[in-house]
Amino acid sequence: MKEILVTFALGAGIAVGLAGCETVKSVPPNHSLVWFADPQFDSFSKWTCMSYSADCAKIPMPAIVKKELAGPLNGDAARGKAVFTDRGKGNCLACHKMQDGTQPGEGGPDLSQYGTWGRADGEVYALLYDIRSRNPASPMPLFGVNGILTEQEIRDIVAFLQSAK
Protein backbone atom coordinates (compact mmCIF):
# COMPACT_ATOMS: atom_id res chain seq x y z
CA MET A 1 0.00 0.00 0.00
CA LYS A 2 2.97 2.31 0.45
CA GLU A 3 4.34 2.10 -3.07
CA ILE A 4 2.03 4.70 -4.54
CA LEU A 5 3.55 7.34 -2.30
CA VAL A 6 6.92 6.39 -3.69
CA THR A 7 5.59 6.47 -7.25
CA PHE A 8 4.23 9.91 -6.66
CA ALA A 9 7.47 11.22 -5.18
CA LEU A 10 9.41 9.69 -8.07
CA GLY A 11 7.04 11.12 -10.65
CA ALA A 12 7.37 14.63 -9.32
CA GLY A 13 11.11 14.21 -8.85
CA ILE A 14 11.65 13.03 -12.41
CA ALA A 15 9.55 15.89 -13.74
CA VAL A 16 11.71 18.42 -11.95
CA GLY A 17 14.92 16.59 -12.75
CA LEU A 18 14.21 16.21 -16.46
CA ALA A 19 13.43 19.74 -17.37
CA GLY A 20 14.19 21.90 -14.36
CA CYS A 21 12.41 25.23 -14.41
CA GLU A 22 11.04 24.55 -17.85
CA THR A 23 8.40 22.20 -16.57
CA VAL A 24 5.83 22.16 -13.79
CA LYS A 25 7.80 22.53 -10.61
CA SER A 26 5.37 22.30 -7.81
CA VAL A 27 2.22 20.35 -7.36
CA PRO A 28 -0.03 21.44 -4.51
CA PRO A 29 -0.14 19.06 -1.55
CA ASN A 30 -1.94 15.80 -2.25
CA HIS A 31 -3.55 15.23 1.13
CA SER A 32 -5.66 12.44 -0.22
CA LEU A 33 -2.63 10.26 -0.79
CA VAL A 34 -2.64 9.57 2.93
CA TRP A 35 -5.60 7.40 2.11
CA PHE A 36 -3.49 4.84 0.35
CA ALA A 37 -1.32 3.98 3.27
CA ASP A 38 -3.59 3.24 6.20
CA PRO A 39 -2.38 -0.07 7.67
CA GLN A 40 -5.65 -0.77 9.52
CA PHE A 41 -7.20 -1.69 6.17
CA ASP A 42 -4.75 -4.54 5.62
CA SER A 43 -6.63 -6.61 8.20
CA PHE A 44 -9.70 -6.58 5.92
CA SER A 45 -7.86 -8.74 3.41
CA LYS A 46 -8.82 -11.80 5.45
CA TRP A 47 -12.25 -11.69 3.79
CA THR A 48 -13.25 -11.73 0.16
CA CYS A 49 -12.79 -8.40 -1.61
CA MET A 50 -13.89 -6.81 -4.88
CA SER A 51 -10.51 -6.68 -6.59
CA TYR A 52 -9.91 -8.45 -9.93
CA SER A 53 -6.33 -9.23 -9.01
CA ALA A 54 -5.60 -9.11 -5.26
CA ASP A 55 -5.28 -12.35 -3.31
CA CYS A 56 -8.35 -11.54 -1.20
CA ALA A 57 -10.48 -11.80 -4.34
CA LYS A 58 -9.81 -15.55 -4.36
CA ILE A 59 -11.20 -16.02 -0.86
CA PRO A 60 -14.77 -17.36 -1.15
CA MET A 61 -17.64 -16.25 1.04
CA PRO A 62 -17.88 -18.62 4.00
CA ALA A 63 -20.20 -21.61 3.61
CA ILE A 64 -23.53 -21.28 5.40
CA VAL A 65 -23.28 -22.68 8.93
CA LYS A 66 -26.17 -23.79 11.11
CA LYS A 67 -24.27 -23.60 14.38
CA GLU A 68 -25.39 -25.69 17.37
CA LEU A 69 -25.26 -24.13 20.81
CA ALA A 70 -22.91 -26.33 22.86
CA GLY A 71 -23.65 -26.73 26.57
CA PRO A 72 -25.57 -24.24 28.70
CA LEU A 73 -25.86 -20.65 27.42
CA ASN A 74 -23.78 -19.03 30.18
CA GLY A 75 -24.59 -15.57 28.84
CA ASP A 76 -24.40 -12.29 30.75
CA ALA A 77 -27.22 -9.94 29.73
CA ALA A 78 -25.45 -6.80 30.98
CA ARG A 79 -22.35 -7.54 28.95
CA GLY A 80 -24.58 -8.45 26.02
CA LYS A 81 -26.25 -5.06 26.19
CA ALA A 82 -22.87 -3.34 25.98
CA VAL A 83 -21.85 -5.35 22.91
CA PHE A 84 -25.28 -4.77 21.33
CA THR A 85 -24.86 -1.00 21.61
CA ASP A 86 -21.14 -0.68 20.83
CA ARG A 87 -20.76 0.67 17.29
CA GLY A 88 -17.44 -1.08 16.84
CA LYS A 89 -18.90 -4.43 17.97
CA GLY A 90 -22.49 -5.50 17.39
CA ASN A 91 -23.74 -2.08 16.28
CA CYS A 92 -27.15 -3.76 16.38
CA LEU A 93 -28.95 -0.43 16.85
CA ALA A 94 -27.91 0.48 13.32
CA CYS A 95 -30.76 -1.79 12.17
CA HIS A 96 -32.85 -2.73 15.23
CA LYS A 97 -35.02 -0.94 17.76
CA MET A 98 -34.25 -1.84 21.37
CA GLN A 99 -35.25 -0.56 24.81
CA ASP A 100 -33.08 2.42 25.85
CA GLY A 101 -31.53 2.41 22.37
CA THR A 102 -31.01 5.83 20.84
CA GLN A 103 -31.25 6.54 17.11
CA PRO A 104 -32.28 3.01 16.15
CA GLY A 105 -32.30 1.98 12.51
CA GLU A 106 -35.14 0.19 10.76
CA GLY A 107 -33.33 -2.36 8.60
CA GLY A 108 -34.40 -5.28 10.80
CA PRO A 109 -37.31 -6.13 13.12
CA ASP A 110 -37.95 -4.26 16.37
CA LEU A 111 -36.29 -6.35 19.08
CA SER A 112 -37.48 -4.42 22.13
CA GLN A 113 -39.86 -7.25 23.19
CA TYR A 114 -37.72 -10.09 21.83
CA GLY A 115 -37.85 -12.00 25.13
CA THR A 116 -41.57 -12.58 24.50
CA TRP A 117 -41.09 -14.06 21.02
CA GLY A 118 -40.64 -17.55 22.45
CA ARG A 119 -37.44 -18.35 20.56
CA ALA A 120 -35.19 -21.02 22.06
CA ASP A 121 -31.66 -19.90 23.02
CA GLY A 122 -30.15 -22.27 20.46
CA GLU A 123 -32.28 -20.83 17.67
CA VAL A 124 -31.28 -17.22 18.44
CA TYR A 125 -27.67 -18.29 18.77
CA ALA A 126 -27.72 -19.90 15.32
CA LEU A 127 -29.30 -16.79 13.73
CA LEU A 128 -26.65 -14.53 15.22
CA TYR A 129 -23.89 -16.93 14.26
CA ASP A 130 -24.98 -16.98 10.61
CA ILE A 131 -28.30 -15.37 9.63
CA ARG A 132 -28.09 -17.08 6.24
CA SER A 133 -28.95 -20.36 7.99
CA ARG A 134 -32.52 -19.04 7.90
CA ASN A 135 -32.44 -16.43 5.13
CA PRO A 136 -29.57 -16.62 2.61
CA ALA A 137 -30.56 -13.19 1.23
CA SER A 138 -30.48 -11.34 4.56
CA PRO A 139 -28.53 -8.07 4.84
CA MET A 140 -27.66 -8.81 8.49
CA PRO A 141 -23.88 -9.10 9.13
CA LEU A 142 -22.40 -12.58 9.65
CA PHE A 143 -21.49 -12.10 13.30
CA GLY A 144 -20.23 -15.57 14.18
CA VAL A 145 -19.08 -17.16 10.98
CA ASN A 146 -16.98 -14.09 10.03
CA GLY A 147 -15.67 -13.49 13.54
CA ILE A 148 -17.25 -10.06 14.08
CA LEU A 149 -18.20 -11.18 17.59
CA THR A 150 -16.61 -13.84 19.79
CA GLU A 151 -18.43 -16.97 20.92
CA GLN A 152 -18.90 -15.47 24.40
CA GLU A 153 -20.14 -12.14 23.04
CA ILE A 154 -22.82 -13.95 21.05
CA ARG A 155 -23.88 -15.91 24.14
CA ASP A 156 -24.06 -12.64 26.11
CA ILE A 157 -26.23 -11.04 23.42
CA VAL A 158 -28.58 -14.03 23.39
CA ALA A 159 -29.01 -13.59 27.15
CA PHE A 160 -29.65 -9.87 26.66
CA LEU A 161 -32.18 -10.46 23.86
CA GLN A 162 -34.05 -13.03 25.96
CA SER A 163 -34.25 -10.49 28.81
CA ALA A 164 -35.86 -7.84 26.58
CA LYS A 165 -39.53 -7.80 27.65
Place this chain on the structure above:
Amino acid sequence: MKTKNMYSPARLLAGLSMAAALGMAVAADESLEYFPRTPIDPAKGVEGDMEWSGTLPFWRDDQALAANAKLIGDHHEEWKLNMKFIDHQDDMHPGTLDIDIAEKLLKDWGKKHPKFLTCLGEGKTDYTGLAATYPKYDANLGKVMTLEGRVQQCAQDELFINLPQGSLTNIRITYYLKSKSAGMPVKVDISSKPIMEAFKRGEDLFFKRAGQFGFSCASCHAPNGLLGKKLRGQTLTTPFGDYASYPAYLSGRGELTSLQQRFRICHVQMRTAPLRPGDPVYQDLEVLYAVMSNGAPIPGTSMR
Protein backbone atom coordinates in the same frame (compact mmCIF):
# COMPACT_ATOMS: atom_id res chain seq x y z
CA MET B 1 -39.93 -14.55 1.18
CA LYS B 2 -40.02 -11.92 -1.55
CA THR B 3 -36.54 -12.84 -2.74
CA LYS B 4 -37.13 -16.58 -3.29
CA ASN B 5 -37.55 -16.36 -7.06
CA MET B 6 -34.08 -14.84 -7.25
CA TYR B 7 -32.70 -18.33 -6.75
CA SER B 8 -34.43 -19.93 -9.70
CA PRO B 9 -32.11 -22.10 -11.80
CA ALA B 10 -32.58 -19.72 -14.74
CA ARG B 11 -31.29 -16.76 -12.75
CA LEU B 12 -28.43 -18.78 -11.41
CA LEU B 13 -27.42 -19.86 -14.91
CA ALA B 14 -27.78 -16.35 -16.31
CA GLY B 15 -25.51 -15.00 -13.59
CA LEU B 16 -22.92 -17.70 -14.05
CA SER B 17 -22.80 -17.48 -17.82
CA MET B 18 -22.43 -13.72 -17.63
CA ALA B 19 -19.53 -14.02 -15.24
CA ALA B 20 -18.00 -16.63 -17.54
CA ALA B 21 -18.48 -14.46 -20.62
CA LEU B 22 -16.61 -11.69 -18.86
CA GLY B 23 -13.75 -14.02 -18.14
CA MET B 24 -14.07 -13.55 -14.41
CA ALA B 25 -13.74 -16.16 -11.75
CA VAL B 26 -17.02 -18.03 -11.76
CA ALA B 27 -18.50 -18.20 -8.31
CA ALA B 28 -19.20 -21.72 -7.12
CA ASP B 29 -22.59 -20.70 -5.79
CA GLU B 30 -24.34 -17.57 -7.00
CA SER B 31 -26.55 -17.35 -3.92
CA LEU B 32 -23.55 -17.47 -1.62
CA GLU B 33 -21.36 -14.93 -3.39
CA TYR B 34 -24.05 -12.51 -4.56
CA PHE B 35 -26.91 -10.55 -3.06
CA PRO B 36 -30.17 -11.28 -4.97
CA ARG B 37 -30.09 -9.21 -8.13
CA THR B 38 -32.49 -6.46 -9.17
CA PRO B 39 -32.20 -5.75 -12.91
CA ILE B 40 -30.68 -2.41 -14.04
CA ASP B 41 -31.76 -1.29 -17.52
CA PRO B 42 -28.96 0.84 -18.99
CA ALA B 43 -31.31 2.35 -21.58
CA LYS B 44 -33.41 3.93 -18.84
CA GLY B 45 -30.52 5.86 -17.30
CA VAL B 46 -31.55 7.81 -14.24
CA GLU B 47 -35.23 6.99 -14.93
CA GLY B 48 -34.40 3.47 -13.73
CA ASP B 49 -34.75 4.86 -10.22
CA MET B 50 -38.51 4.60 -10.61
CA GLU B 51 -38.13 0.84 -10.12
CA TRP B 52 -35.66 1.32 -7.27
CA SER B 53 -36.34 4.09 -4.76
CA GLY B 54 -39.02 5.94 -6.73
CA THR B 55 -37.62 9.20 -5.31
CA LEU B 56 -36.56 10.60 -8.70
CA PRO B 57 -39.57 12.97 -8.99
CA PHE B 58 -38.33 14.73 -5.83
CA TRP B 59 -34.82 15.51 -7.09
CA ARG B 60 -34.70 15.15 -10.86
CA ASP B 61 -34.02 18.85 -11.49
CA ASP B 62 -34.00 22.33 -9.91
CA GLN B 63 -37.77 22.72 -10.28
CA ALA B 64 -38.47 19.43 -8.52
CA LEU B 65 -36.08 20.35 -5.71
CA ALA B 66 -37.66 23.78 -5.31
CA ALA B 67 -41.13 22.26 -5.21
CA ASN B 68 -40.05 19.82 -2.49
CA ALA B 69 -37.89 22.18 -0.44
CA LYS B 70 -40.29 21.69 2.46
CA LEU B 71 -38.78 18.24 3.04
CA ILE B 72 -35.41 19.75 3.95
CA GLY B 73 -34.81 19.10 7.63
CA ASP B 74 -37.63 16.55 7.89
CA HIS B 75 -36.09 13.59 9.68
CA HIS B 76 -38.26 11.02 7.90
CA GLU B 77 -38.66 12.57 4.46
CA GLU B 78 -35.45 14.42 3.63
CA TRP B 79 -33.75 11.30 2.17
CA LYS B 80 -36.17 11.50 -0.78
CA LEU B 81 -34.24 14.55 -1.99
CA ASN B 82 -31.22 12.26 -2.49
CA MET B 83 -28.98 14.97 -0.99
CA LYS B 84 -29.32 16.91 -4.24
CA PHE B 85 -30.69 20.00 -2.51
CA ILE B 86 -27.24 20.64 -1.00
CA ASP B 87 -25.73 20.77 -4.52
CA HIS B 88 -28.24 23.31 -5.67
CA GLN B 89 -28.05 25.83 -2.86
CA ASP B 90 -26.55 29.12 -3.93
CA ASP B 91 -24.34 29.69 -0.89
CA MET B 92 -20.61 29.60 -1.30
CA HIS B 93 -19.11 26.45 0.12
CA PRO B 94 -15.46 25.39 0.38
CA GLY B 95 -15.75 23.36 -2.81
CA THR B 96 -16.07 26.53 -4.87
CA LEU B 97 -12.54 27.46 -3.74
CA ASP B 98 -11.29 24.22 -5.30
CA ILE B 99 -12.68 25.40 -8.64
CA ASP B 100 -10.75 28.66 -8.32
CA ILE B 101 -7.56 26.79 -7.45
CA ALA B 102 -7.96 24.44 -10.43
CA GLU B 103 -8.68 27.31 -12.78
CA LYS B 104 -5.49 29.09 -11.71
CA LEU B 105 -3.45 25.90 -12.01
CA LEU B 106 -4.65 25.29 -15.57
CA LYS B 107 -3.88 28.88 -16.46
CA ASP B 108 -0.35 28.69 -15.05
CA TRP B 109 0.45 25.28 -16.46
CA GLY B 110 -1.18 26.09 -19.77
CA LYS B 111 1.19 28.99 -20.40
CA LYS B 112 4.17 26.70 -20.87
CA HIS B 113 2.27 23.58 -21.76
CA PRO B 114 -0.67 24.51 -23.96
CA LYS B 115 -0.91 20.90 -25.11
CA PHE B 116 -1.96 19.94 -21.60
CA LEU B 117 -5.05 22.08 -22.03
CA THR B 118 -5.92 20.69 -25.46
CA CYS B 119 -5.27 17.15 -24.22
CA LEU B 120 -7.88 17.64 -21.48
CA GLY B 121 -10.32 19.02 -24.03
CA GLU B 122 -9.70 16.33 -26.67
CA GLY B 123 -8.29 18.96 -29.03
CA LYS B 124 -10.24 21.93 -27.72
CA THR B 125 -9.78 24.33 -24.82
CA ASP B 126 -13.46 25.09 -24.49
CA TYR B 127 -14.58 22.49 -21.98
CA THR B 128 -18.28 23.28 -22.14
CA GLY B 129 -20.26 20.02 -22.05
CA LEU B 130 -17.15 17.86 -22.16
CA ALA B 131 -17.44 16.26 -18.72
CA ALA B 132 -21.02 15.18 -19.43
CA THR B 133 -19.76 12.73 -22.07
CA TYR B 134 -17.48 10.81 -19.66
CA PRO B 135 -16.68 7.97 -19.06
CA LYS B 136 -15.97 7.11 -22.68
CA TYR B 137 -13.98 4.72 -24.82
CA ASP B 138 -10.79 6.25 -26.23
CA ALA B 139 -10.05 4.47 -29.50
CA ASN B 140 -6.48 5.81 -29.68
CA LEU B 141 -5.58 4.52 -26.24
CA GLY B 142 -7.81 1.47 -26.63
CA LYS B 143 -9.40 1.83 -23.22
CA VAL B 144 -12.28 3.27 -21.29
CA MET B 145 -11.38 6.60 -19.69
CA THR B 146 -12.99 8.30 -16.74
CA LEU B 147 -12.57 12.05 -16.45
CA GLU B 148 -10.01 11.60 -13.67
CA GLY B 149 -8.22 9.03 -15.79
CA ARG B 150 -8.02 11.65 -18.55
CA VAL B 151 -6.58 14.24 -16.16
CA GLN B 152 -3.97 11.72 -15.02
CA GLN B 153 -3.07 10.73 -18.59
CA CYS B 154 -2.75 14.34 -19.84
CA ALA B 155 -0.61 15.30 -16.83
CA GLN B 156 1.63 12.33 -17.56
CA ASP B 157 1.88 12.91 -21.30
CA GLU B 158 2.14 16.70 -21.39
CA LEU B 159 3.45 17.80 -18.00
CA PHE B 160 5.49 14.68 -17.17
CA ILE B 161 4.05 14.62 -13.67
CA ASN B 162 2.04 12.02 -11.89
CA LEU B 163 -1.38 13.25 -10.79
CA PRO B 164 -2.81 9.94 -9.60
CA GLN B 165 -6.55 9.49 -9.48
CA GLY B 166 -7.65 10.23 -5.95
CA SER B 167 -5.04 12.95 -5.47
CA LEU B 168 -6.46 16.31 -4.52
CA THR B 169 -5.01 18.13 -7.52
CA ASN B 170 -6.50 15.60 -9.92
CA ILE B 171 -9.91 15.82 -8.25
CA ARG B 172 -9.78 19.62 -8.28
CA ILE B 173 -9.21 19.67 -12.03
CA THR B 174 -11.96 17.07 -12.51
CA TYR B 175 -14.31 19.15 -10.39
CA TYR B 176 -13.46 22.23 -12.46
CA LEU B 177 -14.07 20.39 -15.73
CA LYS B 178 -17.36 19.08 -14.39
CA SER B 179 -18.46 22.61 -13.48
CA LYS B 180 -18.18 23.40 -17.21
CA SER B 181 -21.08 21.01 -17.77
CA ALA B 182 -23.28 22.59 -15.09
CA GLY B 183 -26.95 22.13 -15.85
CA MET B 184 -26.28 19.63 -18.64
CA PRO B 185 -27.46 16.03 -18.38
CA VAL B 186 -24.96 13.20 -18.11
CA LYS B 187 -24.80 11.50 -21.51
CA VAL B 188 -22.64 8.40 -21.47
CA ASP B 189 -22.63 6.64 -24.83
CA ILE B 190 -24.32 3.31 -24.14
CA SER B 191 -24.06 2.33 -27.81
CA SER B 192 -20.31 1.90 -27.20
CA LYS B 193 -19.42 -1.75 -26.77
CA PRO B 194 -16.48 -1.23 -24.36
CA ILE B 195 -18.67 1.03 -22.20
CA MET B 196 -21.38 -1.61 -22.05
CA GLU B 197 -18.85 -4.30 -21.17
CA ALA B 198 -17.61 -2.13 -18.31
CA PHE B 199 -21.23 -1.47 -17.30
CA LYS B 200 -21.94 -5.21 -17.10
CA ARG B 201 -18.84 -5.87 -15.01
CA GLY B 202 -19.83 -2.95 -12.76
CA GLU B 203 -23.35 -4.33 -12.41
CA ASP B 204 -21.94 -7.70 -11.38
CA LEU B 205 -19.72 -6.01 -8.78
CA PHE B 206 -22.67 -4.09 -7.40
CA PHE B 207 -24.24 -7.34 -6.22
CA LYS B 208 -21.07 -9.12 -5.12
CA ARG B 209 -20.77 -9.75 -1.41
CA ALA B 210 -17.49 -8.92 0.27
CA GLY B 211 -15.77 -8.18 3.53
CA GLN B 212 -16.31 -9.20 7.12
CA PHE B 213 -19.97 -8.19 7.07
CA GLY B 214 -20.71 -10.03 3.83
CA PHE B 215 -22.38 -6.91 2.42
CA SER B 216 -22.71 -5.94 -1.22
CA CYS B 217 -23.43 -2.44 -2.57
CA ALA B 218 -26.95 -3.78 -3.16
CA SER B 219 -27.39 -4.78 0.51
CA CYS B 220 -27.75 -1.08 1.32
CA HIS B 221 -28.72 0.49 -2.02
CA ALA B 222 -31.15 -1.90 -3.74
CA PRO B 223 -34.90 -2.12 -3.14
CA ASN B 224 -34.67 -5.70 -1.79
CA GLY B 225 -31.93 -4.47 0.59
CA LEU B 226 -31.99 -1.59 3.03
CA LEU B 227 -32.62 1.23 0.51
CA GLY B 228 -34.97 3.84 1.97
CA LYS B 229 -34.55 2.45 5.48
CA LYS B 230 -32.76 4.13 8.33
CA LEU B 231 -29.34 2.85 9.20
CA ARG B 232 -28.89 4.38 12.60
CA GLY B 233 -29.60 8.09 11.96
CA GLN B 234 -29.31 8.14 8.17
CA THR B 235 -31.65 6.85 5.52
CA LEU B 236 -29.98 4.94 2.71
CA THR B 237 -30.41 6.70 -0.62
CA THR B 238 -30.61 5.55 -4.23
CA PRO B 239 -27.46 4.96 -6.30
CA PHE B 240 -29.19 6.61 -9.28
CA GLY B 241 -28.02 10.17 -9.90
CA ASP B 242 -24.98 9.97 -7.60
CA TYR B 243 -22.46 10.12 -10.44
CA ALA B 244 -23.77 13.50 -11.60
CA SER B 245 -22.88 15.01 -8.22
CA TYR B 246 -19.30 13.74 -7.92
CA PRO B 247 -16.66 14.89 -7.19
CA ALA B 248 -18.32 16.56 -4.23
CA TYR B 249 -17.09 18.53 -1.28
CA LEU B 250 -17.79 16.23 1.68
CA SER B 251 -18.34 18.40 4.73
CA GLY B 252 -17.75 15.36 6.98
CA ARG B 253 -14.27 14.88 5.56
CA GLY B 254 -13.66 18.56 4.95
CA GLU B 255 -12.26 17.76 1.55
CA LEU B 256 -13.18 17.47 -2.07
CA THR B 257 -13.91 13.78 -2.67
CA SER B 258 -14.16 11.75 -5.85
CA LEU B 259 -16.75 9.06 -6.53
CA GLN B 260 -14.08 6.38 -6.31
CA GLN B 261 -12.94 7.70 -2.94
CA ARG B 262 -16.56 7.49 -1.87
CA PHE B 263 -16.52 3.83 -2.95
CA ARG B 264 -13.48 3.45 -0.69
CA ILE B 265 -15.38 4.91 2.27
CA CYS B 266 -18.16 2.37 1.68
CA HIS B 267 -15.64 -0.46 1.43
CA VAL B 268 -14.07 0.51 4.74
CA GLN B 269 -17.54 0.59 6.30
CA MET B 270 -18.20 -2.88 4.86
CA ARG B 271 -14.85 -4.01 6.27
CA THR B 272 -13.58 -5.13 2.91
CA ALA B 273 -10.17 -4.22 1.49
CA PRO B 274 -10.51 -0.74 -0.06
CA LEU B 275 -8.93 -0.30 -3.50
CA ARG B 276 -7.07 2.62 -5.02
CA PRO B 277 -8.90 5.19 -7.09
CA GLY B 278 -8.25 4.18 -10.69
CA ASP B 279 -8.42 0.46 -9.88
CA PRO B 280 -10.21 -1.41 -12.71
CA VAL B 281 -12.91 -2.49 -10.26
CA TYR B 282 -13.65 1.08 -9.22
CA GLN B 283 -13.53 2.19 -12.85
CA ASP B 284 -16.16 -0.41 -13.80
CA LEU B 285 -18.31 0.67 -10.85
CA GLU B 286 -17.92 4.29 -11.98
CA VAL B 287 -19.16 3.36 -15.47
CA LEU B 288 -22.17 1.61 -13.90
CA TYR B 289 -22.89 4.66 -11.77
CA ALA B 290 -22.46 7.01 -14.74
CA VAL B 291 -24.97 5.02 -16.80
CA MET B 292 -27.33 5.07 -13.80
CA SER B 293 -27.04 8.89 -13.97
CA ASN B 294 -27.66 9.21 -17.70
CA GLY B 295 -30.06 12.12 -18.12
CA ALA B 296 -29.42 13.58 -14.66
CA PRO B 297 -28.28 17.23 -14.68
CA ILE B 298 -24.73 17.96 -13.49
CA PRO B 299 -24.69 20.53 -10.68
CA GLY B 300 -22.12 23.33 -10.93
CA THR B 301 -20.48 22.49 -7.64
CA SER B 302 -21.58 19.65 -5.42
CA MET B 303 -21.49 19.18 -1.71
CA ARG B 304 -22.54 16.36 0.57
